Each structure stands twice: as structure tokens, then as C-alpha cells.
Amino acid sequence: MLSGPFLKLVFSPFREFLSAWKLVQLEANVRYKKTNLGIVWYLLAFVFKVAVLGGVYTKALGKPPAEYLPYLVLGVSLWGFVSGSIQYGCVALINNEKFIYFDNARLFFFVFKGVMREFLFASLLMSWSLFLTCVLTDVAVVSLLLFMLGMALVFVAVYLVACILAFICLVRADVTHFISSMMNVFFIATPIIWDSSDAPGLQKLMVYNPFYYLIEVMRSPVLGRELPPTLYVFFIVLIPVLLLLLWGCSKLVRKGFASYV
């Protein structure tokens, strides 16, 4: 089932990390071509969002800004990566149809490329968020290492989810819209703007929210918070399950790709 060649195919884009990074940089230039500020617009959009959310919620939740702002900026920047990658996954194969015709051995690379693009933008925000957090709070070196570990786990998990959705959305276009709606719902339902300690009644429900783990595995170490005991267990279970699902989904469409696009 999960044979060596299949795993090799799924993870082969990771060996091309540097060229994928260069490629998404080149492609990202198109988005901000002819603007004076270039990619700074992306940072500004984030700053505006965080400024408004921070202003409103520090008042509404009565939180000290020095404690709440690092929580908020890390949460929003991580959510941008997770949500952007998952939504890109829904259109990855459809948008890259002609590239896939040209070389179908690189099917997974075209999903990887989109996840890398989201990672490129998110890494700008994350480095800015980390800088702000380091200025406002004390961050230990070990916390940064755990952050990196969390980032690697989230990257792999999000890439696999994007691959699965790429196949499913190719067959069922409705899923793209469903996922888009659900991402809006989960932005509210996941402790990104609000803290789970603000709503003790909801803490038990968080166990069932996969996005909670994806965010907290990176955010909690940096903020010096105790990591939920189930956090790494979640990833140990999640990644093999995602691989199995991906294997099943890829079997569904690989032979009849042209019928679906």
C-alpha cells in the first residue's frame, strides 16, 4: 500500500526545496510588479489587520498589549500559512493542468510549489512576529528550536492535506467552496484571536480541532507556554493517516486526469 516508490514520489519535492524557493520568489514578483512598495504591501496588509484586531481585542478581552500582541501576531501569521496552503491545495492540480501534462512525474511538485509560496509569504510574517515576540518577551533558544520542529511538522502535515485536497477537488469541485467556507469558520473557532484560557468551557472542545494543534505546536513554545501533552502524539498519528488518505485519493484520479480538469 504505502510502498517505497509512492513515498518517494510524495516526498521527492522536499529534495528540491532550494529550486522551489527560487521559483516561488520569481513567481511572487508577478503579484507586486509595477508597485512601488512591492512585497511590503503584504506586510502592510498584515500590520493593518493585526493593528485593528489588537486594538479591538485588547480592549474587549481586557488583555495587556505586551502579552496579547505576540500571541495575536504569531497566531495570525501561522494561520495565514495553514489556511493559504490548504486553500491553494484545492486548486493546485486544476491551475497547473498544462504543467502536469508536460511532466506528470512532477504532479506533487506542483502542489509543493504552492505550499512553498504560502510559506515564503508566511515566513516574512513569522520572522517579523518572532522579532516582535523576542522584543516584548523573553524567548529561550530551546523554544526557538521547538518552534522549528513545530514548523517542520506543520509544513509536512499541511503539504499532505493540500495534496489530498488537490485530488478530491479535481473530482468534486464543490469541495473547493466547502473548504473555503470552513476555513472562515475555523479562523473563528480556533484560538487565534482569542485564547483558550479565556473560555474554559471550550478547552475540552479544542481537543477535536486539528487546527488548534497546528497552531499551538509552533506558537506555544515561543510564548513559553506548557505544550499540551497530546500535541506531538497528534502529529505522529496524523501524518501516517494523511499518507494513507493521499494514497487512496491519488489512485482515484491519476489515470483519468483529463476527464476531471
Place this chain on the structure above:
Amino acid sequence: MSQASYGYGKGAPVLINVDLDIRKGDVVVIKGASASGKTTLAKAIAGFLSPDRGVVDRCGRVNLLVNKGLGLKPSLSLYDNAMIRYLNFNSSLSTSRRKVRNILSFAKLDDRSHAALSSLPSLLKSRFALCLYLLNSYGLLVIDENIGLSDPEFREEVDDIVRYLMEQSDALVAFSRKRTPFDAYSNRAFTIESGRLIAR
């Protein structure tokens, strides 16, 4: 491909009882009018469609060219566009720059390498797009469009490109409505009419 029929969904079949055997070194030209089933056959050969009936055996890599302007971005420079094309299909970052410069030089466009693609006259855009084919090596190469160019200053190079594509691929199948530069080199020719493949 033996007695293979293809269709999309529950509609009438687009290809009917197609027999086609392509071997290493073959240069096959298939001609047909619009809506005769050329693109469907190209996708079927490349393995992107499952036959409704019949048998298809395929071994090795297949590259299907359905769009000469694949991934080109008019606002980017020729150099960046060539880099994007290269990196989409090759993992080596270290050889990309050298290879892209060689291609631009071959296309006689090295003095314009930093000009935006949109600023080029259409003939030079076509020439640039054609030369990007040289960035890759191919298995069975299926070309679903006419890549013949009428660039008078580039006729010899077009011939070079055609020969390069044949040398760099295991076999080549070219689909077209009219004459193609591959006609002179083909060892087999077919026409396709209303989904039926007929040897010429």
C-alpha cells in the same frame, strides 16, 4: 493502443477503435481538422484518459505539450520567464543560470534578456517560446499544436530545434491541422477523422 475507444462522461465516444503502436525512434505525424479528436488522442497517448474500451500499454515517460506559452508571464523579463520554465521541470538550481543564458543566446535574444516579455514583438515572443523547449529532455514527446514558425531570420534554428526535439526524445508524435516541420522527418503519418485514426 489496441482497439481503444475514449469519451468524456456519458456522451458519444470521441475516439473510436484506435490502433496505434509507437516505438523508440518513431516520428509520427497525425493530422486532422478541428474537433476531429486530436487533443483527446494526445491526452490518451499521454495517459491522462482511461479508455472506455480496448487496451493501452505504455512504458516510460510521456511529455505532452499543449501550450507553447506554458507558464509565461508577460510582465516578467525573458530571463526570469526562462528560469521559471526551467525550475518547474528541473531541480538543479546550479545549472539553471548557465542553461538559461545559453538558450537566450541561441534564440539571439541575449541582448534583450532583461526586457519584459510583453515588450517583444509577437514574432520574437514565438521564437522565445519555441527555444524554451530546449530546456528539457523528453520521453515520448506528444506535441498537440503546430510549432512551425515563419520567422524568416530564424529558419535554420527552427530546423535545429526540430532535430534537437527528435534527438532528445525517445519518440515523437506531432498533431496538427496543416503542415508541420516534422513532416519531413516523419516515418509514419495518420489522419484523424471523426475520432477514427486512418493510416496514410
